[in-house]
Amino acid sequence: MVENMGKSKGRAGSAEDAPFEEVMDRLQTVVAQLEEGDLPLEQSLAMFEEGVRLSRAGAKRLDEAERRVEELLAAGDELQTSPLEESEAGEQ
Numbered sequence: 001m002v003e004n005m006g007k008s009k010g011r012a013g014s015a016e017d018a019p020f021e022e023v024m025d026r027l028q029t030v031v032a033q034l035e036e037g038d039l040p041l042e043q044s045l046a047m048f049e050e051g052v053r054l055s056r057a058g059a060k061r062l063d064e065a066e067r068r069v070e071e072l073l074a075a076g077d078e079l080q081t082s083p084l085e086e087s088e089a090g091e092q
Contacts, residue, residue, distance in 0.1 A: 015057035023061070027054040 015023050030051040034044060 015054050016060075018057075020058060020061045023054050023058045027051060027058065030054065 015026070018026075030047050033039065034047055034051065039047060
């Protein structure tokens with residue numbers, strides 16, 4: 001579930017695997033909780049770390065989407081795309 005997204009580094013429910021919308025929803029929740037200022041220091045740090053992970057995962061998704069759009073536009077009349085997984089595998 002989205003609530004556990006940041007607590008599970010590397011698990012199937014991580015931010016990297018979650019849909020973009022879920023990542024953004026969770027990030028909004030994290031930011032709201034941090035803005036309240038009611039959390040103890042350690043919990044605030046953990047929430048901040050989760051927020052950073054979520055932010056990076058969301059930015060990565062947006063970059064991937066932008067690359068796909070650029071590929072589509074560059075292809076002109078020939079609609080040729082490749083799945084994100086294949087195009088990203090060689091870049092990292």
